[in-house]
Amino acid sequence: MITSKLPNVGTTIFTVMSQLAAETGAINLSQGFPDFDGPDALREALCRHTMDGHNQYAPMTGLPALREQVAAKIARSYGRQVNADTEVTITPGATHGIFCAIQTVVRAGDEVIVFDPSYDSYEPSVILAGGRCVHVQLKDEDFSIDWEKLSSALSPRTRMIIINSPHNPSGALITRSELDQLAALIRDRDIYLVSDEVYEHLVFDGVKHASVLAHEELYQRAFVVSSFGKTYHVTGWKTGYLVAPPVLTAEMRKIHQFVAFCGVTPLQWALADFMAEFPQHVEELPAFYQAKRDFFCNQLESSRFTFNRVGGTYFQTVDYSQIRPDLNDVDMSLWMTREHGVASIPISVFYQTPPEGKHLIRLCFAKREETLRQAAEKLCAI
Numbered sequence: 310m311i312t313s314k315l316p317n318v319g320t321t322i323f324t325v326m327s328q329l330a331a332e333t334g335a336i337n338l339s340q341g342f343p344d345f346d347g348p349d350a351l352r353e354a355l356c357r358h359t360m361d362g363h364n365q366y367a368p369m370t371g372l373p374a375l376r377e378q379v380a381a382k383i384a385r386s387y388g389r390q391v392n393a394d395t396e397v398t399i400t401p402g403a404t405h406g407i408f409c410a411i412q413t414v415v416r417a418g419d420e421v422i423v424f425d426p427s428y429d430s431y432e433p434s435v436i437l438a439g440g441r442c443v444h445v446q447l448k449d450e451d452f453s454i455d456w457e458k459l460s461s462a463l464s465p466r467t468r469m470i471i472i473n474s475p476h477n478p479s480g481a482l483i484t485r486s487e488l489d490q491l492a493a494l495i496r497d498r499d500i501y502l503v504s505d506e507v508y509e510h511l512v513f514d515g516v517k518h519a520s521v522l523a524h525e526e527l528y529q530r531a532f533v534v535s536s537f538g539k540t541y542h543v544t545g546w547k548t549g550y551l552v553a554p555p556v557l558t559a560e561m562r563k564i565h566q567f568v569a570f571c572g573v574t575p576l577q578w579a580l581a582d583f584m585a586e587f588p589q590h591v592e593e594l595p596a597f598y599q600a601k602r603d604f605f606c607n608q609l610e611s612s613r614f615t616f617n618r619v620g621g622t623y624f625q626t627v628d629y630s631q632i633r634p635d636l637n638d639v640d641m642s643l644w645m646t647r648e649h650g651v652a653s654i655p656i657s658v659f660y661q662t663p664p665e666g667k668h669l670i671r672l673c674f675a676k677r678e679e680t681l682r683q684a685a686e687k688l689c690a691i
C-alpha cells in the first residue's frame with residue numbers, strides 16, 4: 310500500500326464544482342476562467358507559430374523574446390528594470406512557479422506563513438518541501454492583514470511568507486503602505502516572500518496595483534509570480550512567469566529544469582508577438598473587467614445577496630445570510646447549483662479553520678454579458 314505524502318488532499322473544489330455544473334447544466338460561475346476566448350491576434354499567432362515549425366523545446370528559462378516582453382511590461386507598469394536573462398523565467402503556469410519558489414527555499418522543519426482564506430496550491434507545495442504552513446487569518450470584515458496575528462505567528466523557523474494581491478477568493482488588495490509594514494516586520498529576519506500577483510492587471514476603480522516588483526526592499530527577497538492565463542484570457546494555456554533577483558532565480562531554475570524543464574514553445578512565441586504588438590492590452594484590462602463587475606453587481610442589487618464590490622480579481626464574493634442562514638457555504642453552493650442552476654465556490658474551503666457564522670460564496674464574473682445576465686436572473690429569483 311502506498312503511504313500518501315498528502316493524506317489530507319482530495320480533489321480540488323474547482324474540479325468538483327465545475328464537474329457538478331456540467332452534470333446539472335448549471336451556469337458555471339465557480340472555477341475561475343473566462344467563457345470567452347483570448348484575442349484573435351493571439352490565437353492566430355499561435356497557429357502561425359505551430360505552422361512555422363516552432364514546435365520543439367523552448368529554452369529552459371523561457372523564450373528570450375517573451376522574457377524581454379515581460380521585462381518591458383514590468384518597466385512600464387512598475388518602474389523596475391529587471392534583467393530578462395537573469396531575473397525572468399517563463400513557467401508552465403503560475404502554479405508551477407509557486408511550487409518551484411517554495412521548493413527553492415523551504416526545508417524540512419521550516420514554517421511558511423499563509424493568509425487564510427488562501428489559494429489551495431500553497432499548502433501541498435509546502436508540505437512536499439518538508440515544511441509546515443502556519444495559517445494566519447485575514448480580518449473577517451475586509452480580508453486585510455491582521456498585523457498582530459502576523460507578528461505573533463512569526464518564529465525563528467519562519468522561512469517564507471506567501472502573499473496574494475489582488476486576493477483570491479476575496480478580491481481584496483494589499484496597499485503600498487502594507488508592503489512597507491511587511492518589509493519593516495521581516496527586515497532583520499531570514500524570511501523570503503512569494504508574491505502571487507496573477508491578478509495584477511485586474512484592479513478597479515482607478516487604484517494602482519501595489520506590486521512587490523515596485524518595492525525595492527521586499528523585491529530583494531521575493532519570488533513574484535504572474536499568469537498569462539489571467540491577463541490574456543487563456544487560462545488553458547497554463548503559461549506564467551516568475552521574477553526574482555538573480556541569485557534566487559538561479560537557485561529556482563535548478564528546480565524548474567527538473568520539474569518541467571521548459572514551457573510550451575509555440576505559446577511563448579504567440580505571447581511574445583501579441584505583447585509586442587498590443588502593449589496597451591494590459592492597460593485596457595481594468596476597465597474591461599470593471600465593466601463586467603458592475604454589470605453583474607448592478608443586476609444583483611435587486612437580489613437578496615449582499616456584497617461590497619470587489620477591488621480586484623474576477624471574483625465577486627456575496628453574503629447569503631438573508632437567503633439560507635441555515636446552510637453552511639458548501640451546502641449552499643451545492644444547493645444553488647442543483648436547485649437554482651448557478652455554480653459557485655464556497656469560501657470556507659480556503660481556510661484551515663473556517664470562521665464561525667460566515668455565509669460567503671464566490672462568483673466568477675469573467676463571463677460574457679449574456680452569461681452574467683442569465684446567472685443574475687437566477688440569483689435574483691432565489
Ligand code: PMP
Nearest residue numbers: 402403404428477507536538549
Ligand atoms: N494563484 C492564484 C491566486 C490563482 O487564482 C491562480 C489561478 N488558478 C493561480 C495562482 C494559478 O495560475 P495558473 O493557472 O497560471 O497556474
Ligand code: GLN
Nearest residue numbers: 323324339340341342477
Ligand atoms: N484559480 C482558479 C480559481 O480560483 C482555478 C484554478 C484551478 O482550477 N486549479 O477558480
